[in-house]
Amino acid sequence: MEGANIVAPVDTMGCEQAQVKEVDPRACRISTLISLMLSSQTKDEVTDAAVSKLREAVGGTITVEAILSADENAIADAIAKVGFWRRKTQYIKQTAQKLRDEFDSDVPKTVDELCSLPGVGPKMAFLCLHVAWNINVGIGVDVHVHRITNRLGWHKPPTKTPEETRLNLQSWLPKELHAEINHRLVGFGQV
Structure with missing residues (x-):
């Protein structure tokens, strides 16, 4: 890959x-x-x-x-x-x-x-x-996750705040991915 x-x-x-x-x-x-x-x-x-x-x-x-x-x-x-x-x-x-x-x-x-x-x-x-x-009760959304997910078009309509982004992501992203989404998108942004 x-x-x-x-x-x-x-x-x-x-x-x-x-x-x-x-x-x-x-x-x-x-x-x-x-x-x-x-x-x-x-x-x-x-x-x-x-x-x-x-x-x-x-x-x-x-x-x-x-x-x-x-x-x-x-x-x-x-x-x-x-x-x-x-x-x-x-x-x-x-x-x-x-x-x-x-x-x-x-x-x-x-x-x-x-x-x-x-x-x-x-x-x-x-x-x-x-x-x-190892407790999963939600997604850690910072400004990077907020911006990247909006640029990727993951929110219709686009979200205005990190909290809106978190709630929207949690509404459709499978719970088993909640723990890793921040880490992956921060890493994506860094490179």
Whole structure:
């Protein structure tokens, strides 16, 4: 098949990869969430490097306890190359606190609970549930998926917002494809 060997940055550095260097299941889920939080307005290569630097800065494994124990400046230095790093530093600290206080130091299992975390929106929540928990309750639609699916003519009439796009895609795309559509279209856009 033509193009079957093409590897996009999302294939080797997406949020799925953040958990690969972790052993503990909780740390896998937390690093997935943190990777998604850092990825907003940031290229996958930069996000991947920031997750690795953050892992080093907090002692080798990304846990709620490690983030809460880490100095805010150490977190900021580790993620300084991602977009909006100052705000994301605060979000990471606040999220760790909320995860400890309200979710037994683990990633929650619902979209609403995930969206209650600072800096986490619906797209991140759907992707986090797919990757961290293998729970499929919807499609993570970002601006890329929104634009690409409209350019491909998948929406009649064209959708105006990522949320409209998500609802339309979920109405006809087989549920078993929901988990991979974001990844595939982001990779398509990257290459």
